[in-house]
Amino acid sequence: MAAVTRTEWQALASLLALVAIFAWFQMRMMDGWTIVDQPAAKLFGIYIVVIAFSAFAEILIASLGAAIDGKRVVKDERDLAIDARANQNERIFIIVAVNVLIWQALMEEVFAGHALPKIDLTSLPELFFFLFAILFGGEIVKRLSTLWLYRLQSALSDA
Amino acid sequence: MTGSRGKGRVVNDIRVLRSARGLTQQALADAAGATRQTIIAVEAGKYAPSLELAFRIAKVLEAPFEQVFAFRGE
Numbered sequence: 001m002a003a004v005t006r007t008e009w010q011a012l013a014s015l016l017a018l019v020a021i022f023a024w025f026q027m028r029m030m031d032g033w034t035i036v037d038q039p040a041a042k043l044f045g046i047y048i049v050v051i052a053f054s055a056f057a058e059i060l061i062a063s064l065g066a067a068i069d070g071k072r073v074v075k076d077e078r079d080l081a082i083d084a085r086a087n088q089n090e091r092i093f094i095i096v097a098v099n100v101l102i103w104q105a106l107m108e109e110v111f112a113g114h115a116l117p118k119i120d121l122t123s124l125p126e127l128f129f130f131l132f133a134i135l136f137g138g139e140i141v142k143r144l145s146t147l148w149l150y151r152l153q154s155a156l157s158d159a
Numbered sequence: 160m161t162g163s164r165g166k167g168r169v170v171n172d173i174r175v176l177r178s179a180r181g182l183t184q185q186a187l188a189d190a191a192g193a194t195r196q197t198i199i200a201v202e203a204g205k206y207a208p209s210l211e212l213a214f215r216i217a218k219v220l221e222a223p224f225e226q227v228f229a230f231r232g233e
Binding site: 154 | 208
């Protein structure tokens with residue numbers, strides 16, 4: 001198995017930070033499997049904290065990496081190609097997830113008495129939670145794709 | 160993105176030419192404007208470089224393009 005590179009460590013650290021922030025977000029939004037009803041002002045507060053944590057985590061990870069080996073991560077064409085593929089996977093995930101939400105909303109009108117889990121998009125906390133969860137999901141897919149693509153191309157070298 | 164896409168693949172003799180010139184992967188990467196990881200992936204046939212990078216690698220190795228890279232069809 002090839003050695004893990006700085007770029008991969010950075011992607012992994014970013015993924016772990018993202019999962020941790022999402023876990024915090026979920027704890028603020030859910031009680032068991034139920035989304036807690038909260039006023040808009042409180043939701044806005046959660047929104048600001050999540051954005052601030054995410055930005056801080058990314059800056060911290062990049063700065064720590066640079067402090068450890070004294071170099072910035074330099075990206076070349078292969079890194080950019082991997083970024084592009086990961087962004088594409090993120091976009092596909094978001095499109096699929098939003099379409100699922102649309103179908104869910106439409107199906108609830110058509111089959112009102114179904115036994116599947118219900119999503120009430122007219123409720124602000126639920127709408128807020130699912131939209132944010134989709135964004136988080138997209139970012140997680142992007143980072144997993146990045147790590148997977150790097151691993152796919154990695155090779156041992158004796159140079 | 161990888162060395163093989165559809166039918167056929169790009170193969171190369173970078174490792175042999177590089178060793179013959181006493182270049183490390185890092186030295187080749189620096190001279191060609193790529194990262195060492197990219198050179199590793201290209202040498203292993205896991206990444207097909209852009210035409211521009213391929214030409215830069217050939218130039219650093221002081222070898223004709225067709226001696227460095229070849230397309231092997233099925």
